[in-house]
Amino acid sequence: MAYQQYQAYQNNSVNTATPGELTLMLYNGCLKFIKQAKKAMEAEQYETKNEMVKKAQSIIRELMVTLDQESPISKQMLPLYDFAYHALTQANVKNDLEQLDQARDIIEDFRDTWKEVIKQERIRQHGQSINA
Template sequence: MALNKPYQAYQNNAVNTASGGELTLMLYNGCLKFIKQATKDIQANNIEAKNTNIQKAQRIIQELMVTLDQEVEISQQIMPLYDYIHHRLMEANLKNDVSILQEVEGFVVDFRDTWKQVILKTRQKQHAQGEHV
């Protein structure tokens, strides 16, 4: 148990010091982790764990929906996709359907990878501006 304390402290510090963009990236990665685990749970016929992991993924998608800035134009295109992912997660949970989880995983990977690029470009821009000041 004592071995986990430094790791937990590191994780807490990472979350507490992360920027908004980094927190969003953490949410996408967490969602992917739960979707992948739910897939394994279905394959192992562990229905209770599958349900728990899909619900965790759904809560992350709900958080992304709630925190989406509706004033930003692209939000009007992202919100229906989040809604679709949320709906498909519910369907995968009801049907114990790995193929639906794989479909949803693909969407979340695309969001995550796109978000990584946004963070990198923002950092590059900030760094370039910092050099010229």
């Protein structure tokens, strides 16, 4: 029963989120999968590591294709996404923790910046801040 309530909460969170909040959820999901991949790599659970890296890569691909190509910032973001994606590939193929950490660092920077953008936007619009 508790799991069903959690699933309903999760679905409601996604369905009612703003586009900015959805992007934040993607960054957090990507970081979660990278963390799980690192844990699996350290435990020599290579099948799990592979699955988690592929999930993180799927999120990065989604972030790449949804970038507004007309925005000047996208020309700076796209190479960083590409680098993180490539680092995940190398981490997966070579079981390289350093590459995994490099990808994590880039995504964390994006996530932290995005969180601040959302906070500033809420303050600007409503005088509210987020505790996310």
